[in-house]
Amino acid sequence: MSRRSVVVFAAAALALAGCGGGGGGEEQASGGGNVTIEWWHIQNIEPMRPVWEAMAKEYMAAHPNVKINIQPIENEAFKAKLTTVTQSGKAPDIFQTWGGGVLAQQVEAGLVKDITQDISSWSGNFLPIAAQPYQIDGKTYGIPYDTGMVGFWYNKKLFADAGIEQPPATWSELIDAVKKLKEAGITPIALAGKAKWPGHYWWTYLAMRIGGLQSIQQAAESKNWDTPDFVAAGQKLKELVDLKPFQQGFLGADYQTPDGQAATMGNGKAAMELMGQWSPTVQKDTSKDLGDDLGFFPFPTVEGGKGAITEVMGGGGGFAVGADAPAEAVDFLKYISTPENAGRAVATGAFQPVVKGIEDKVTDQHAKLVTENLGKATGAQLYLDQYLPPAVGQQINDSTAELIAGTKTPEEVAKTITQTAQSE
Structure with a gap:
């Protein structure tokens, strides 16, 4: 190509x-x-x-x-x-x-x-x-x-019910927020596991926060995604997944269906979703308009990472x-x-x-x-499933979905994406 x-x-x-x-x-x-x-x-x-x-x-x-x-x-x-x-x-x-x-x-x-x-x-x-x-x-x-851009849309009322006073600015704070929401009996995150592409937002942002935008560019040019930064992104995502933060049945959930990710969020059945600028419109179409209860915050930084909170993906x-x-x-x-x-x-x-x-x-x-x-914003990265050749982008979606489902390790994710990239 x-x-x-x-x-x-x-x-x-x-x-x-x-x-x-x-x-x-x-x-x-x-x-x-x-x-x-x-x-x-x-x-x-x-x-x-x-x-x-x-x-x-x-x-x-x-x-x-x-x-x-x-x-x-x-x-x-x-x-x-x-x-x-x-x-x-x-x-x-x-x-x-x-x-x-x-x-x-x-x-x-x-x-x-x-x-x-x-x-x-x-x-x-x-x-x-x-x-x-x-x-x-x-x-x-x-x-x-x-x-x-993609960022976190969150339900202010549910955050308040869980005692969360302000949106998380670091990964540790996000993990703590997830734990507080679960303790309060609130589903922390809505996710369309079946659709796969919403899951790749998590892995991409973590890679950006850990390695910085340059790590994405380098991987795209070298076709090597099997590096410590991308493995670490998978490990952070696994840390979240192990907390079981998603709604019941998320692996079979689509995005824009009456029982999908957007509707779960719009109906107040989850406290947040990682989604693009279209999110409020789709929530309203599939469920309800959260109105003043709906807030937005950027993807948090990762402690020790090279990426800034002002670098956006979308x-x-x-x-x-x-x-x-x-x-x-x-x-x-x-x-x-x-x-x-x-x-x-x-x-x-x-x-x-x-x-x-x-x-x-x-x-x-x-x-x-x-x-x-x-x-x-001080920099931006296009969605990886569009930025990269179609086969590589699809592999990122597939591998991220397998990581979230617990059937692939962070190391396997990095290796599989690299294999696909190098075969193009």
């Missing part, structure tokens, strides 16, 4: 500052013939599903020759469907991407269009931290619509353009990326700003918590 750009960002790229210009897709993008755009996205619930439906209708009204077929698909179902379709050598005209190694593999397979020149007149409107996951070897293959969402997509597909992305329309999306509380100058649109109390933490 070709060399990939490293998706790790400096503090300067994280500044949410400046103002953006640029108009939407008022002009005809091509010759004016009838065009159909297939648009696959994962915003299959409120509040964003109706917002994007409205934008598509607006664009079609202004461009009578264009028809946009929208397919809102749940996250995991989307991944499965996209894999099936791309195996035939084709891709939708516009489709969800998280960037990184998965996008790089799609580029190498000839499935994605290089849109560097197509968006050159308005790509400067994007915040660098939001745009970089979709840039590979100096070229752009996608545009962002959301950015953010990412957002973006759109890639299929290799055979019409010019109107890029023009539609221009339309939804104007400050006005990007601001409409941010105002729902579902997204963080990716366009300069719309920070004032963040009015949702929970979205503001993420914005505040991003503003303090």
Whole structure:
């Protein structure tokens, strides 16, 4: 596979500052013939599903020759469907991407269009931290619509019931909080064991806190994950797992189902979950809105570790353009990326700003918590199951799930991931 750009960002790229210009897709993008755009996205619930439906209708009204077929698909179902379709050598005209190694593999397979020149007149409107996951070897293959970070969403009332006065800032404090919650008869953590990807957040963050961001970069480049820092990350995770902190039946729990991780958290049946900026929206959709009881704190530091609490792991969402997509597909992305329309999306509380100058649109109390933490960030790492080639990312998810289930040791996790990486 070709060399990939490293998706790790400096503090300067994280500044949410400046103002953006640029108009939407008022002009005809091509010759004016009838065009159909297939648009696959994962915003299959409120509040964003109706917002994007409205934008598509607006664009079609202004461009009578264009028809946009929208397919809102749940996250995991989307991944499965996209894999099936791309195996035939084709891709939708516009489709969800998280960037990184998965996008790089799609580029190498000839499935994605290089849109560097197509968006050159308005790509400067994007915040660098939001745009970089979709840039590979100096070229752009996608545009962002959301950015953010993974952190702890916690139930303030349940923390208070357990006598926890403030969010943990160190790993030892987190372990103590778990013990206090269990003593109070409260399930400490909600986890979607079946989904696997939520579990990899724990291992990744522990590796970042122990070895620092540089350890992730070095492992990706050397294809060697069998080092003391990554073994130690597994040992810390095992320390947590041994306390049995998760809800009953977590190994069979999905994320976005009525009995899954988000619903367990939203229904007040667990005190915290390690999840991304979308968490409050999914909690509300699958269960209840915790309102003022829902708080947020960054992943704690690990005593003696090299990583800082201001180094975040996460990412957002973006759109890639299929290799055979019409010019109107890029023009539609221009339309939804104007400050006005990007601001409409941010105002729902579902997204963080990716366009300069719309920070004032963040009015949702929970979205503001993420914005505040991003503003303090000194570095960021894309989710490993997207940053790395697909097979390696999947192995990290699988091995982390086995560690959490108690069927694989920390040492075996590091060795298995290394074996997979070196076979690529």
